[in-house]
Each structure stands twice: as structure tokens, then as C-alpha cells.
Amino acid sequence: MSEDALRKEKMTKIEWWKSQGIEPYGRKFIREPIVSLTAERKGQISIAGRIMTIRRHGKAAFCDVMDQSGKIQIYFKKDILGEVLFERFRNLDVGDIIGIKGELFTTHTGQLTVLVRDFVLLSKIIGTLPEKWHGLKDVEVRYRKRYLDLIMNPQAQKVFETRIKILNLIRDFLNEAGFVEVETPMMHPIPGGAEARPFITHHNALDMDLYLRIAPELYLKKLLVGGMERVYEINRSFRNEGISTLHNPEFTMLELYSAYDDYQEMMKLTEKLICHITQNIFDTEEIDFGDTKINFQSPWKKIYWQDCWKQLGINNWRDVNDVKKAFSDLHLDTEGKQDLFELLDLLFKRAIEPKLIDPTFVIKFPVETSPLAKSWPGEPSMVERFELFIGGLEVANAYSELNDPLEQKKRFEQELQRPSERPKVIDQDYIEALEYGMPPAGGLGIGIDRLVMILTGCNSIRDVILFPLLRPRQ
RNA sequence: GGGCCGUUAGCUCAACAGGCAGAGCAGGGCACUCUUAAUGCCAAGGCUGGAGGUUCGAUUCCUCCACGGCCUACCA
Numbered sequence: 026m027s028e029d030a031l032r033k034e035k036m037t038k039i040e041w042w043k044s045q046g047i048e049p050y051g052r053k054f055i056r057e058p059i060v061s062l063t064a065e066r067k068g069q070i071s072i073a074g075r076i077m078t079i080r081r082h083g084k085a086a087f088c089d090v091m092d093q094s095g096k097i098q099i100y101f102k103k104d105i106l107g108e109v110l111f112e113r114f115r116n117l118d119v120g121d122i123i124g125i126k127g128e129l130f131t132t133h134t135g136q137l138t139v140l141v142r143d144f145v146l147l148s149k150i151i152g153t154l155p156e157k158w159h160g161l162k163d164v165e166v167r168y169r170k171r172y173l174d175l176i177m178n179p180q181a182q183k184v185f186e187t188r189i190k191i192l193n194l195i196r197d198f199l200n201e202a203g204f205v206e207v208e209t210p211m212m213h214p215i216p217g218g219a220e221a222r223p224f225i226t227h228h229n230a231l232d233m234d235l236y237l238r239i240a241p242e243l244y245l246k247k248l249l250v251g252g253m254e255r256v257y258e259i260n261r262s263f264r265n266e267g268i269s270t271l272h273n274p275e276f277t278m279l280e281l282y283s284a285y286d287d288y289q290e291m292m293k294l295t296e297k298l299i300c301h302i303t304q305n306i307f308d309t310e311e312i313d314f315g316d317t318k319i320n321f322q323s324p325w326k327k328i329y330w331q332d333c334w335k336q337l338g339i340n341n342w343r344d345v346n347d348v349k350k351a352f353s354d355l356h357l358d359t360e361g362k363q364d365l366f367e368l369l370d371l372l373f374k375r376a377i378e379p380k381l382i383d384p385t386f387v388i389k390f391p392v393e394t395s396p397l398a399k400s401w402p403g404e405p406s407m408v409e410r411f412e413l414f415i416g417g418l419e420v421a422n423a424y425s426e427l428n429d430p431l432e433q434k435k436r437f438e439q440e441l442q443r444p445s446e447r448p449k450v451i452d453q454d455y456i457e458a459l460e461y462g463m464p465p466a467g468g469l470g471i472g473i474d475r476l477v478m479i480l481t482g483c484n485s486i487r488d489v490i491l492f493p494l495l496r497p498r499q
Numbered sequence: 500g501g502g503c504c505g506u507u508a509g510c511u512c513a514a515c516a517g518g519c520a521g522a523g524c525a526g527g528g529c530a531c532u533c534u535u536a537a538u539g540c541c542a543a544g545g546c547u548g549g550a551g552g553u554u555c556g557a558u559u560c561c562u563c564c565a566c567g568g569c570c571u572a573c574c575a
Contacts (some may be wrong), residue, residue: 081525082532132535156509158511221573
């Protein structure tokens with residue numbers, strides 16, 4: 026039957042309800058969550074939810090009704106309901122939202138069921154729900170009409186429940202640890218704190234271009250200058266780059282800064298934070314990940330970034346020829362890259378990253394790739410920084426924050442010298458803030474979407490974002 | 500941006516090698532007062548994503564377009 030014809034059937038039913046003097050879109054209904062109902066419960070109960078299935082038997086019928094908390098079977102019986110209400114029942118469809126008053130009983134097969142004494146229509150469906158048995162599979166429709174995905178696929182609901190749980194656990198943990206949650210601008214006059222291309226927007230009254238933030242970092246560190254010693258922000262950043270299973274143009278980041286700490290403290294904090302999450306979500310420290318398992322047991326592995334290259338037979342990672350040789354030894358394509366750091370980055374991604382399944386801290390990076398990090402004591406070409414990898418994904422990035430305004434200015438200037446597709450501007454405002462004195466501090470960023478992916482076993486970022494960006498349909 | 504793959508009824512899927520496009524569920528009708536993927540019977544539902552081309556004939560082969568998926572690139 027065509028979509029149009031199905032729609033017409035539903036419209037006819039809406040007319041029927043109206044002809045009975047009943048508004049098919051109801052109002053407030055006092056009810057209790059379905060999950061709270063137990064067999065011991067006596068007397069009248071009141072529930073509401075969506076009809077998921079109807080099994081009609083002439084003068085009686087069983088339905089399954091679902092609310093957010095759960096699902097229960099309900100029983101419509103003509104003897105009990107009388108002519109009028111039973112006729113109304115006959116004009117219900119799968120997908121309608123109703124409120125029910127009745128009492129509990131147990132069927133011959135032992136199933137807890139609500140005997141319906143009275144019911145009201147709260148919302149009449151016009152569309153048609155996907156098939157009850159196979160659910161909604163078309164991934165495109167699942168992303169475009171997430172509401173249908175949530176109605177039909179319990180796994181989808183579960184993923185987003187877990188996502189909320191993770192966010193709440195992070196907030197609990199950080200608040201407990203003396204951090205305060207702050208909100209800094211999403212619209213920046215100069216995009217900073219990361220290396221991505223920004224989205225550009227325009228403010229009419231001020232007649233100025235603004236950039237959706239690519240990271241909140243610089244503003245959060247201004248708060249350190251202001252004397253806020255432990256701050257965090259969990260919110261969206263925006264990067265105008267490609268879309269993939271690991272990238273959505275808007276994504277959620279946790280960034281936190283802790284005065285008088287350093288990257289070592291951030292490492293301890295990260296491990297404690299993520300273990301706090303896993304312990305509260307799973308009973309075990311080992312979780313399934315594809316064909317293998319991730320073991321979250323402390324202490325986590327720590328390796329030096331430099332030592333990764335030794336493993337690949339590179340004696341001097343600053344020697345481009347050594348690095349290129351490693352590519353050919355491993356039968357990897359350099360993809361036309363010439364820049365040392367681009368090559369190292371690619372090699373790391375191809376040869377190292379996929380092997381970092383259990384949580385692993387990679388420590389001490391070259392200064393060229395870390396313009397906002399404090400240098401390694403006695404080794405100005407390296408910085409106090411780590412990245413955390415879990416399940417072969419980069420999950421966190423942290424460093425001892427560079428708080429020397431003169432050094433910071435120099436770093437920004439050096440950055441300008443290096444080739445880049447993106448026009449760069451030195452953020453004088455940030456330098457000026459540092460000139461008022463920022464305490465030494467540790468800073469940490471965690472990609473929340475990726476963390477959720479790992480902890481829910483999803484292999485696309487679109488499965489953990491309620492409404493991922495898609496091209497509009499026609 | 501590049502490569503490969505996909506798009507058939509509202510949903511889930513068929514249709515060998517180019518020969519009238521077929522089920523189940525949902526929807527409609529009838530029967531049925533303990534079913535749970537309820538059951539039985541009946542009828543309906545399609546411009547095969549869009550536009551061209553090849554062919555006597557195209558869901559099937561070719562070209563272009565749209566949307567999506569996977570891989571890849573940019574995202575230190």
C-alpha cells in the first residue's frame with residue numbers, strides 16, 4: 026500500500042475520533058512508569074505510552090505498550106470496556122500514544138498484564154512505524170529520523186542512555202575533585218587552541234566575522250589567569266573538515282585545567298576519571314571491543330613517543346631519510362608527504378596507533394607539534410605532553426601548559442613560519458592575558474564522542490551523536 | 500576531494516544469465532474473548548532513487564545526477 030493510501034487511512038481514523046467529540050491529541054495524563062509495576066501491586070494503576078503491537082481477537086485484544094522505562098502487555102476486553110470504549114479501541118493503531126487506567130493480572134502463561142478499564146487517546150499516529158520484527162535498519166533513515174530509531178531499536182536507546190551516564194559520571198567526578206564547570210564563548214574573533222579549519226559566521230550589528238570555536242582552550246586558560254584554579258567545560262567544538270566514522274563537524278570535548286599541576290598529574294587524573302566511568306558502567310575491567318577486549322585495569326601502559334620510532338627501526342626520528350626508510354621497510358606509502366612531522370604523524374597513525382588497544386599513554390612530543398605546551402626540562406625541543414590511546418583511537422591529549430608569555434609569543438611566531446593551508450593570526454589577546462601571570466597548570470582534553478564509541482562498542486561516531494550532520498535530502 | 504559498493508511496496512528482504520516485479524510485516528475486509536512475530540480466509544498496494552542511452556524488450560547492461568555506506572585524504 027502506498028504511503029499516501031496509508032496516510033489516508035490514518036486521516037479517516039482521526040476524523041472518526043473527532044466525530045466522537047474526542048480531540049485525538051490529548052493533554053496532561055497522570056501516570057506511573059511502566060517499570061515500577063510488579064505482580065504484587067493491587068488496585069488501580071495508571072500508565073501511558075506508545076502502542077507497539079496489537080494482537081486482535083474479535084472481542085478482545087492484547088497490545089504491548091512502551092514508555093521510556095519499559096514495556097508491558099495490556100488487555101482490552103469488550104465485556105469490561107463496554108460498547109463505546111471497545112469501539113474506540115478498534116480505532117487505535119500501532120504507534121498511537123494512549124493513557125490507560127486498569128489493574129494488573131497475570132495471564133495463563135504467567136505474563137504480567139494490565140486489564141484495561143479505561144483509556145484515553147493522547148496522540149494519534151499518522152505515519153507508519155517500521156516493521157515490528159526487523160525494526161529500522163536503513164542507516165540513512167536511522168540518522169535522519171533518529172526518533173524512529175529510538176522507538177524501534179532498543180540498542181540505539183541504550184547507546185544514548187550510556188552516553189548521558191558517562192557525561193554525568195564525568196561531571197560528578199570532576200565536581201567532587203573541586204573543579205567548576207564553566208561556559209566560554211563558542212564564537213571566537215580568532216580561531217585558536219587547535220589546528221583545524223573553522224566555520225565562519227558573521228555578526229551583523231558589529232559587522233564582523235566570527236569563527237565557531239575549534240577548541241575552548243585559550244579562554245579556559247584565561248580563567249586560570251583570573252584565579253579560577255580548577256575549571257572544566259564539556260561542550261561542542263566545530264571543525265570545518267571532512268566527515269568520517271571518527272569525525273563529525275560538531276563534536277563534544279571535555280577540556281579541563283588544573284592550576285599548580287602538570288601533565289603527570291593529568292595522567293593520574295585521566296586514568297582515575299576513565300576508571301571511575303568504566304567501574305560505574307561495567308562490572309568488569311575488561312570490555313569487548315570487536316574481536317578483542319580492552320583491559321582498563323590500572324596502572325595503564327606508558328611509552329615514550331621517541332621509543333615508538335626505535336621499535337620501527339628508526340635511529341634518528343629527526344632524520345627525514347630514516348623516517349622514509351621506515352615507510353619502505355613497512356611497505357607503507359608516504360602518500361607524497363615530505364614534511365618530517367607530517368611523515369611522523371602518518372607513520373604513527375599507520376604503524377603504532379592501531380596496536381594501542383589497552384589504554385596507553387604516549388609521552389613527550391616534539392615542540393613543533395605542540396605550540397601551547399611547556400618544554401621538557403633541559404630539552405627545549407620536546408614538551409611535557411601525552412596522548413592517550415584506547416582501542417586504537419586517540420581519546421585524550423594533555424600537557425603542562427606553557428605559561429611563559431614571551432616563549433608563547435615566540436612559538437606563535439614560529440608557527441607562522443611553517444607551511445599551512447590555513448591563514449594564521451597571532452592571538453595577542455591571549456599573550457596579553459599570560460602577561461598578567463598564569464599559574465603553572467596541567468590541561469587535559471578528552472574527545473567525548475570517541476570515548477562513548479569505545480565504551481558502547483559503536484564503530485561510527487554517527488551512532489553516538491543523536492543527530493549527526495547529513496546532506497539535506499533533495 | 501578520490502576509490503569501491505548500495506538505493507526494488509510504509510518497513511525488512513527476493514527476483515539465475517536482459518523476458519509479465521514477488522514474499523513477510525504494517526494497512527483494509529471477514530472470522531475469532533488468554534495472545535505474545537497470534538491465527539485462518541479475501542482483496543489491495545510498485546514510474547524498481549532521478550535523467551538519458553543500448554536493446555524487439557532494462558530492476559538487470561552503459562553514461563550522468565542525487566543521497567547513503569565503507570575505505571582513503573584534510574582534521575598536529
